[in-house]
Amino acid sequence: MKQSNINFTSLILLLMLAAIVPIILTIDYPDKAILILSDDDFDNYDFAGSGTAEDPFLIEDLKITKEPKNEYMYAIKIFNTAKHFVIQNCRIEAYHGGISLSQNANGTVKIINNYIYRCNAFNGLSVDNSDQVTIVNNSIEQSNFAISLSSSDNSIILNNTIYRNYVGVSLSYSNFVDVSKNNCNDNQWGLINSYSNNTSIISNHFFNSSIWWRVDPYYNGIGIEIVSGYYLKILNNTISENIRFGISASDLHLSTISFNNISYNHLAINYGYGIKFIDSNDNNITYNLIQENREYGIYLEHS
Numbered sequence: 640m641k642q643s644n645i646n647f648t649s650l651i652l653l654l655m656l657a658a659i660v661p662i663i664l665t666i667d668y669p670d671k672a673i674l675i676l677s678d679d680d681f682d683n684y685d686f687a688g689s690g691t692a693e694d695p696f697l698i699e700d701l702k703i704t705k706e707p708k709n710e711y712m713y714a715i716k717i718f719n720t721a722k723h724f725v726i727q728n729c730r731i732e733a734y735h736g737g738i739s740l741s742q743n744a745n746g747t748v749k750i751i752n753n754y755i756y757r758c759n760a761f762n763g764l765s766v767d768n769s770d771q772v773t774i775v776n777n778s779i780e781q782s783n784f785a786i787s788l789s790s791s792d793n794s795i796i797l798n799n800t801i802y803r804n805y806v807g808v809s810l811s812y813s814n815f816v817d818v819s820k821n822n823c824n825d826n827q828w829g830l831i832n833s834y835s836n837n838t839s840i841i842s843n844h845f846f847n848s849s850i851w852w853r854v855d856p857y858y859n860g861i862g863i864e865i866v867s868g869y870y871l872k873i874l875n876n877t878i879s880e881n882i883r884f885g886i887s888a889s890d891l892h893l894s895t896i897s898f899n900n901i902s903y904n905h906l907a908i909n910y911g912y913g914i915k916f917i918d919s920n921d922n923n924i925t926y927n928l929i930q931e932n933r934e935y936g937i938y939l940e941h942s
Contacts, residue, residue, distance in 0.1 A: 670701040670702055670703050671703070672703055672713070672714050672715065672716075672734075673698060673701075673703075673714070673715040673716065673717070674716050675716070675717045675718070675720065676716075676718045676719060677718075677719050677720065678690070678720050678721055678722050681696055681720075681722055681724075684698075686698055686724075687699075688723075688724070688725075690722030690723055690724065691722075691723060692723050692746075692747075695722075695723035695724050695725050695747075695749070696722060696723070696724040696725070697724075697725055697727065698715065698724060698725065698726045698727070698729070699725070699726070699727045699728050699729065700728050700729065701729040701730070702729070702730045702732075703715070703729065703730070703731050703732075703734065704730065704731065704732035704733055704734070705732065705733045712734070712735035712736055712760070712761060713734065713735065713736040713737065713738065713739040713761065713765075714731040714734040714736070714737055714738065714758070715729070715731070715737070715738045715739070716738075716739045717739075717740050717741075717743065717748075718740075718741045718742055718743075719741070719742045719743075720742075720743050720744065720747065721743075721744040721747065722744075722747065723747045723748075724747065724748065724749075725748075725749045725750075725751060726738060726748075726749070726750050726751070726753060727749070727750075727751040727752050727753065728751075728752050728753065729753045729754075730753070730754045730756075731753065731754070731755045731756070731758065732754075732755075732756045732757055732758075733756070733757050733758075734758045735758065735760035735761050736758050736760065736761030736762055736763070736765065736782075737753075737755035737758040737761075737762065737763040737764055737779070737782065738750065738753070738755070738763070738764045738765070739761075739762070739765045739767075740765065740766045740767070740769050740772070741765075741766075741767040741768055741769065742767070742768045742769065743769040743772075744769075745769075745770040745771045745793075746770070746771035747771075748766075748769060748771075748772045748773070749772075749773040749775070750764060750772070750773065750774045750775070750777060751773070751775050751776055751777070752775070752776045752777065753777045753778075754777070754778045754779075755777065755778070755779045755780070755782065755785075756779075756780050756781060757780070757781045757782075758781075758782045758783075759781050759782050759783055759804075759805075760783065761782075761783055762782055762783050762784040762785070762786075762787045763779035763782035763783075763784070763785045763786065763804065764777070764779065764785065764786045764787070765784070765787045765789075766786075766787065766788045766789070766791045766794070767788075767789045767790060767791065768789070768790045768791065769791050770791055770792045770793050770794065771792075771793045771794060772788070772791055772794040772795075773794070773795045773797075774786060774794070774795065774796045774797070774799065775795070775797045775798055775799070776797075776798050776799065777799045777800070778799070778800040778801075778802075779799065779800070779801050779802070779804065780801075780802045780803055780804070781802075781803050781804065782804045782805070783804065783805050783806070784804065784805060784806045784809045785799075785801040785804040785806065785807050785808065785823075785826070786799065786801065786807070786808045786809070787806075787808075787809045787811075788808075788809065788810050788811065788813045788816060789811045789812060789813065790811070790812045790813060791813045791816075792813055792814045792815050792816070793814075793815045793816070794813065794816050794817070795816075795817045795819075796808060796816065796817065796818045796819070796821060797817070797819050797820055797821070798819075798820045798821065799821045799822075800821075800822050801821060801822065801823045801824070801826060802822075802823075802824050802825055802826070803824075803825045803826065804826045804827075805826065805827045805828070806826060806827060806828045806830075806831055807821075807823035807826040807828065807829045807830055807845070808821070808823065808829070808830040808831070809830075809831045809833075810830075810831070810832045810833065810835040810838060811833050811834060811835065812833075812834050812835060813835045813838075814835055814836045814837050814838075815836075815837045815838075816835065816838050816839070817838075817839045817841070818830065818838065818839065818840045818841070818843060819839065819840075819841045819842055819843065820841075820842050820843065821843045821844070822843070822844045822846075823843060823844065823845050823846070824844070824845075824846045824847055825846070825847050827860070828861050828862075828864055829843075829845030829846075829861070829862045829863055829878070830843075830845065830862070830863045830864070831863075831864045831865075831866070832863070832864070832865045832866070832868055832871065833865075833866040833867065833868075834866065834867045834868070835868055836868055836869045836870055836871070837869070837870045837871070838868065838871045838872070839871075839872045839874075840863065840871065840872065840873045840874070840876060841872065841873075841874045841875055841876070842874070842875045842876065843876045843877075844876070844877045845862035845863060845876060845877070845878045845879075845885075846877070846878075846879055846880055847879075847880045860883040860884075861883055861884045861885075861887050862876075862878035862879075862884065862885045862886060862901075863876075863878065863885070863886045863887070864884075864886075864887045864888070865886070865887070865888040865889070865891045866889055866890065867889070867890040867891070868888075868890070868891050868892075868894065869891075869892050869893050869894070870893050870894060871891065871894040871895070872894070872895050873886065873894070873895065873896045873897075873899060874895070874896075874897055874898055874899070875897075875898045875899065876899045876900070877899070877900045878899060878900065878901045878902075879900065879901070879902045880902075883912070884912045884913075884914075884915050885899075885901035885902075885912065885913045885914060885929075886899075886901065886913070886914045886915070887912070887914075887915045888914075888915070888916050888917070888919050889916075889917040889918055889919065890917075890918050890919060891916065891919040891922060892919060892920050892921050892922065893921050893922065894922045894923070895922070895923045895925075896914065896922065896923070896924045896925075896927065897923065897924070897925045897926045897927060898926050898927065899927045899928070900927070900928045901913040901914060901927055901928065901929045902928065902929070902930045912935045912936075912937075912938050913927075913929040913930075913935065913936045913937060914927075914929065914936070914937045914938065915935070915937075915938045915940075916937075916938070916939050916940070916942040917940045917941060917942065918940070918941045918942065919939075919942045920942060922942075924937065
């Protein structure tokens with residue numbers, strides 16, 4: 640009888656283990672944050688690739704979420720590198736900031752098909768002093784600035800989904816940047832171009848830049864805002880249902896604004912301009928559809 644009881648107990652334990660082990664094996668454990676401050680630091684990780692243009696390091700398929708924050712407060716932080724690398728197919732959630740890149744060699748960085756959510760203390764994707772960066776097919780939601788480029792020339796921002804951030808795309812002192820085919824919806828600002836020249840803003844959708852985050856209609860709700868720029872091309876965009884302005888520009892010169900649909904920017908009382916230019920000269924505004932804006936279709940002041 641004693642032996643029978645032991646066998647029965649062992650059977651119960653085996654059955655319990657059989658039920659528990661598959662659960663343990665399928666738990667989605669988060670990955671650790673990535674911190675790289677030089678080329679040598681790539682050796683600390685088991686990334687595929689060798690860091691050349693033909694065989695870049697692949698930082699891929701990571702889930703970095705709700706882990707203790709690293710000292711730089713970003714899920715992925717890469718500084719001062721010359722190696723080529725691709726960050727792709729990663730999910731970053733509930734960090735202070737998503738991805739931060741700085742002083743990476745020209746043309747060595749690609750950011751592709753990542754999902755960044757609720758990194759709202761800092762930015763979803765921040766790029767500083769790194770030229771020829773490619774940012775394609777990412778989804779960024781509820782960050783401070785979804786995509787921020789500073790002093791980063793000749794970069795591409797293509798086909799990203801940018802939703803409910805404070806600022807969708809910010810370009811600062813970054814020249815010859817191509818911003819195309821992005822969906823920027825429900826952000827405070829769709830795009831801010833400040834002190835950046837030769838920007839191409841083409842075939843994007845800027846919809847419902849509103850005051851969902853900070854209730855202040857005097858400063859929020861602009862599809863595209865430009866603060867000082869030369870030789871911009873703003874073409875074939877849909878800019879609609881923004882609280883204050885479709886396009887607001889100051890100190891913009893020698894630029895082309897054509898074939899855009901700028902409509903229904905009328906949600907704030909005493910605002911609702913399709914296009915507003917201040918201190919801006921020698922611009923070409925042609926072939927735009929501008930309709931149903933509360934105050935003015937086109938407003939020019941000292942321009």
